[in-house]
Amino acid sequence: QVQLVESGGGLVQPGGSLRLSCAASGFSLDRFNIGWFRQAPGKEREAVSCITNSDYRTFYSDSVKGRFTISVDNVKNTAYLQMNSLKPEDTAIYYCATDLRISKCDSADFGFWGQGTQVNVSS
Helix, strand or coil: CCEEEEECCEEECCCCCEEEEEEEECCCHHHCEEEEEEECCCCCCEEEEEECCCCCCEEECCCCCCCEEEEEECCCCEEEEEECCCCHHHCEEEEEEEECCCCCCCHHHCCEECCCEEEEECC
């Protein structure tokens, strides 16, 4: 079965850390560009971070730059999003997505999505 499965979400206090995982099955992640996106209640889905399949260039939104790190382990066929110094405004459902070709780190460029994992940052 071809799918992406996110995990690692949960409740964390402000200033805390979480590591999200995006496990791929049925295909090899190393051929694909990978993106992390999030959607908060009442807001549009926004790009958080992307990594390209060819040269592992990374992109981060201004709101997470310096706090989040995207990575991929091709042996485990899993992508990660390390999130540090979390803030209440990081609360959202986080999705990973893949596509063979992208022009930018934008949800419209990605065609295959996981089901999402909830992240809540609250004291």
